[in-house]
Amino acid sequence: xxLAIPARIVELDGDKAVVDAMGNRWKAKTTLLPEAKxxxxxxxxxxxxxxxxxxxxxxxxxxxIAEINEFQDTPNKVSG
Amino acid sequence: xxxxxxxxxxxxxxxxxxxxxxxxxxxxxGTHTVSIFRNGIRSTLPKGLKLLSGPxxxxxxxxQGYIDIVLQLADRDDCLIATYGDMIRVPGKxxxxxxxxxxxxxxxxxxxxxxxxxxxxxPEKTVVFVAVGFETTAPATAVVxxxxxxxGVDNFCILSGHKLVVPAMRALLSAKxxxxxxxxxxxxxxxxxxxxxxxxxxxxxxxxxxxxxxxPLQIMEGLGEICRQxxxxxAELKSIYNAVVTERGNIAxxxxxxxxxxxxxxxxxxxxxxxxxxxxxxxxxSRFDALTRFNLTETPGEERTGCRCGEVLCGLIEPPxxxxxxxxxxxxxxxxxxxxxxxxxxxxxxxxxxxxxxx
Numbered sequence: 001x002x003l004a005i006p007a008r009i010v011e012l013d014g015d016k017a018v019v020d021a022m023g024n025r026w027k028a029k030t031t032l033l034p035e036a037k038x039x040x041x042x043x044x045x046x047x048x049x050x051x052x053x054x055x056x057x058x059x060x061x062x063x064x065i066a067e068i069n070e071f072q073d074t075p076n077k078v079s080g
Numbered sequence: 081x082x083x084x085x086x087x088x089x090x091x092x093x094x095x096x097x098x099x100x101x102x103x104x105x106x107x108x109x110g111t112h113t114v115s116i117f118r119n120g121i122r123s124t125l126p127k128g129l130k131l132l133s134g135p136x137x138x139x140x141x142x143x144q145g146y147i148d149i150v151l152q153l154a155d156r157d158d159c160l161i162a163t164y165g166d167m168i169r170v171p172g173k174x175x176x177x178x179x180x181x182x183x184x185x186x187x188x189x190x191x192x193x194x195x196x197x198x199x200x201x202x203p204e205k206t207v208v209f210v211a212v213g214f215e216t217t218a219p220a221t222a223v224v225x226x227x228x229x230x231x232g233v234d235n236f237c238i239l240s241g242h243k244l245v246v247p248a249m250r251a252l253l254s255a256k257x258x259x260x261x262x263x264x265x266x267x268x269x270x271x272x273x274x275x276x277x278x279x280x281x282x283x284x285x286x287x288x289x290x291x292x293x294x295x296p297l298q299i300m301e302g303l304g305e306i307c308r309q310x311x312x313x314x315a316e317l318k319s320i321y322n323a324v325v326t327e328r329g330n331i332a333x334x335x336x337x338x339x340x341x342x343x344x345x346x347x348x349x350x351x352x353x354x355x356x357x358x359x360x361x362x363x364x365x366s367r368f369d370a371l372t373r374f375n376l377t378e379t380p381g382e383e384r385t386g387c388r389c390g391e392v393l394c395g396l397i398e399p400p401x402x403x404x405x406x407x408x409x410x411x412x413x414x415x416x417x418x419x420x421x422x423x424x425x426x427x428x429x430x431x432x433x434x435x436x437x438x439x
Contacts, residue, residue, distance in 0.1 A: 002109060002110070002111060002138075002213065002214055002216040002217065002266060002267075002268045002269055003111045003268060003294070004216065004268045004271065027193075028191075029193065029223070031223050031332075031336075032219050032220075032223065032330060032332050032333045032336065033330070033332065034332060043268070043271065043324060045216050045217065045220065045268065046164075046190075046191050046192055046213070046216075046217050046220035047190065047191020047192060047193045047194070047220060048191070048192075048219065048220045048223065050216070050219070050268070050271050050272060050330055050333060051271045051324045051330060052324075053323065053324055054323060056323075057293075057323035057324065060293075060295050061294070061295075063295075064115065064294050064295055067115075067118055067119075068111070068114055068115070068118065
């Protein structure tokens with residue numbers, strides 16, 4: 001549950017941001033990352049930006065999240 | 081990339097040969113656990129290298145006593161329970177939040193802000209936020225407690241189950257499992273606390289600590305670095321997750337946590353009471369503490385009969401050694417929290433069987 005999700009800040013008003021990851025948009029806050037600017041890529045956890053992140057790292061994490069979602073959605077199989 | 085994987089594998093093999101005994105490396109992060117299984121990493125390691133899934137999943141380490149308090153509050157008609165989805169299926173004495181959800185006073189939230197908003201939208205109810213999670217998650221709780229105080233949202237409170245990773249690692253090495261040779265340290269916890277926070281494990285216990293990200297190459301290289309140190313008879317602190325982890329971490333997040341919380345002794349499933357391992361609201365914010373507000377005391381809960389999640393969390397047994405595993409306890413009908421959470425060691429073993437998969 002500690003996994004943080006990369007997204008880009010597409011709107012910013014004070015510490016209230018709207019972020020975008022692969023077309024999905026949601027609200028987040030930059031209270032914990034005051035240096036975050038419009039257009040920055042950030043890591044978001046529980047609704048808060050916790051770190052800046054670069055494009056390459058963001059792509060790797062999106063890929064990982066897709067894999068984990070697949071892992072969670074895979075029907076369980078009994079061990080053999 | 082293949083070359084780098086090969087290099088890491090060679091380091092692992094060399095360490096096994098050099099030490100001539102089993103090497104135990106523990107990961108203390110649920111996302112590492114899932115990634116290790118999902119990518120079939122165990123199957124690529126030498127036989128002498130064993131990976132242990134430690135207390136890295138917040139749902140799994142939350143004591144039964146805490147769960148029972150949440151369920152007790154969920155029974156009150158004057159309360160709304162706001163919880164992250166991860167906690168919803170954990171069984172308590174007679175029920176789970178999921179079953180209580182039918183009563184409509186249990187709401188799943190994606191952020192602490194949503195929980196505070198729920199309080200603003202429902203002034204006639206007291207909203208109790210089920211505040212679990214490690215250092216990554218605690219800052220988000222601290223922010224909303226401060227906001228609730230500033231904005232006078234008096235019908236909001238939190239039940240803090242926030243836990244600290246380093247005290248748990250100390251407790252493991254001191255009392256529960258001294259067979260752990262090294263730790264693969266959590267990535268996003270380290271974004272907040274900084275990799276420097278693990279220095280005390282290296283210095284006090286002489287165990288290598290390496291912070292790694294979650295993709296397979298990072299995990300393999302982290303294991304390779306640990307094995308390089310073990311083979312050389314060294315214990316060092318290192319982070320290979322340079323993309324987001326710094327030595328000192330996120331200072332703003334640390335400051336707000338320090339302003340709102342203090343570390344107190346707390347109960348962990350499997351590990352028992354650990355000194356200064358749990359975050360409690362400071363006195364100036366105590367009116368937002370659900371325990372104070374409802375005059376409750378958290379006592380250690382009893383584990384459900386036969387459940388060996390505690391031993392799994394300490395790396396003392398592997399999930400299939402538990403008599404309930406895969407029989408009475410499955411992800412559909414879980415008994416223990418390590419099977420409830422998709423990040424739990426038991427759920428990961430169940431899905432991938434601990435058997436060698438191609439990943």
